Amino acid sequence: MANKLCFEALDKTLRDILRMRYENSSDKPFGGLTVVCGGDFRQILPVIPKGTRADIVDASLNSSYLWPFFTIYELKQNMRLCNGKVSDCEADQIATFDKWLLQVGNGSFYDDINKELIKLPPDVCMKSSNDPIGSIVEAVYPCLLQNYSDPTYPKERAILTPKNDMVHELNDRILKMIPGEGRTYFSSDNVCKASMNTNDEELLYPTEFLNSLTFPGIPNHDIHLKVGTPVMLLRNLNQTEGLCNRTRLIVRHLGNWSVSANIMSGKNIGSSVTIPRIIMSPNDSKWPFKLNKRQLPLAPCFAMTINKSQGQSLNHVGLYLPKQVFTHGQLYVVVSRVTTREGLTILNVDDDAEDPTFIKNIVYKEVFQNIRPMVAETREVREKKVEDNIETKRFVEGKVNFFTVLFSKLSTTKEISYTIGE
Numbered sequence: 001m002a003n004k005l006c007f008e009a010l011d012k013t014l015r016d017i018l019r020m021r022y023e024n025s026s027d028k029p030f031g032g033l034t035v036v037c038g039g040d041f042r043q044i045l046p047v048i049p050k051g052t053r054a055d056i057v058d059a060s061l062n063s064s065y066l067w068p069f070f071t072i073y074e075l076k077q078n079m080r081l082c083n084g085k086v087s088d089c090e091a092d093q094i095a096t097f098d099k100w101l102l103q104v105g106n107g108s109f110y111d112d113i114n115k116e117l118i119k120l121p122p123d124v125c126m127k128s129s130n131d132p133i134g135s136i137v138e139a140v141y142p143c144l145l146q147n148y149s150d151p152t153y154p155k156e157r158a159i160l161t162p163k164n165d166m167v168h169e170l171n172d173r174i175l176k177m178i179p180g181e182g183r184t185y186f187s188s189d190n191v192c193k194a195s196m197n198t199n200d201e202e203l204l205y206p207t208e209f210l211n212s213l214t215f216p217g218i219p220n221h222d223i224h225l226k227v228g229t230p231v232m233l234l235r236n237l238n239q240t241e242g243l244c245n246r247t248r249l250i251v252r253h254l255g256n257w258s259v260s261a262n263i264m265s266g267k268n269i270g271s272s273v274t275i276p277r278i279i280m281s282p283n284d285s286k287w288p289f290k291l292n293k294r295q296l297p298l299a300p301c302f303a304m305t306i307n308k309s310q311g312q313s314l315n316h317v318g319l320y321l322p323k324q325v326f327t328h329g330q331l332y333v334v335v336s337r338v339t340t341r342e343g344l345t346i347l348n349v350d351d352d353a354e355d356p357t358f359i360k361n362i363v364y365k366e367v368f369q370n371i372r373p374m375v376a377e378t379r380e381v382r383e384k385k386v387e388d389n390i391e392t393k394r395f396v397e398g399k400v401n402f403f404t405v406l407f408s409k410l411s412t413t414k415e416i417s418y419t420i421g422e
């Protein structure tokens with residue numbers, strides 16, 4: 001979820017721009033334009049590095065001064081679990097799984113409330129072995145060697161885990177299983193001259209030291225790729241071509257300075273694109289300088305962090321837990337990625353866990369306090385409202401949970417759509 005400050009910045013900018021054109025615009029939220037947001041407060045809240053629980057809740061949209069201006073609609077149907085025609089028995093199973101997902105998201109049941117633990121259903125929980133990484137890889141990517149060249153195979157599966165270090169370990173392990181030499185792309189790292197106070201300050205930071213630094217959302221110094229590897233884009237490169245942050249692609253050609261790949265999902269599925277090296281800088285670095293890293297904005301994505309998996313729909317998801325989840329909504333994000341219950345596997349190998357069938361589910365319940373629909377509406381009134389608004393209808397059909405509309409229209413029909421998740 002985007003930080004509330006993003007919305008507040010948009011609000012202030014629009015008030016500023018529109019006061020020239022419309023009377024009283026500066027007194028109205030978003031300058032009087034209608035803003036539509038879609039999102040789910042059960043999912044991961046804004047990321048605040050080293051932030052406390054209170055900081056995270058305070059950064060959420062519903063802690064903003066804008067929140068009272070929103071009208072809230074709650075979406076009822078989980079479209080991800082709707083797989084065409086199903087028998088009555090299957091429909092019951094889907095409904096039961098859907099209910100369980102919401103209970104996980106709402107934190108409405110705990111088998112050990114003090115430790116925030118829930119007991120996993122037996123069919124979801126995987127038994128550990130001497131080689132847990134091998135077991136989760138085999139469970140999510142069965143018969144990898146026979147299938148890896150089929151583009152639909154990596155498209156519909158992923159291993160999720162809470163932290164980046166384990167993601168790298170899992171990806172390296174799977175890449176080694178794929179035949180072929182591949183290619184390693186090294187980044188060119190330097191300190192931005194504008195961030196230095198003296199001319200010889202860069203002598204303090206040798207290149208080897210800069211290469212060794214890792215930052216969330218920034219690719220590593222060395223990226224090893226092979227043809228057929230699924231990769232995730234880490235930057236918005238070209239939204240009209242479907243090249244956005246978190247777009248997944250399959251590598252087709254490994255060039256000297258760029259990589260050709262096919263888009264794996266979204267409206268531009270199948271298109272062939274070339275990904276160049278670009279300069280990236282971490283936003284929230286603890287170092288007293290700004291690092292410029294020229295590298296491919298890509299990361300292999302056989303495995304990805306739970307945070308990066310937001311927005312994906314997958315048929316097979318394996319959650320690998322060498323340590324428990326650490327923030328609100330992570331477990332819910334994992335379990336709500338799958339399109340069927342059979343596609344979910346969880347392997348808990350946390351040494352601190354007394355029983356591997358119990359896993360942690362962190363839910364900051366205070367964030368749900370003011371997100372129930374504000375106006376008590378009958379179903380008929382709500383459906384009438386939905387019919388009256390095409391944009392609303394599209395969201396109601398397509399989205400799963402909370403939905404908010406700001407009704408502060410001017411007489412003109414200008415509208416802006418804005419999705420919380422992005």
Ligand SMILES: Nc1ncnc2c1ncn2[C@@H]1O[C@H](COP(=O)(O)OP(=O)(O)OP(=O)(O)O)[C@@H](O)[C@H]1O
Pocket residue numbers: 040079080310311312313336397398399400401421
């Ligand atoms: N109107 C619809 N009819 C059929 N399928 C739909 C509809 N809307 C969405 N879906 C399917 O539901 C899944 C989830 O949709 P989408 O990613 O838009 O939801 P979301 O709210 O962004 O999900 P999340 O926030 O949990 O990632 C997708 O597989 C999509 O194809």
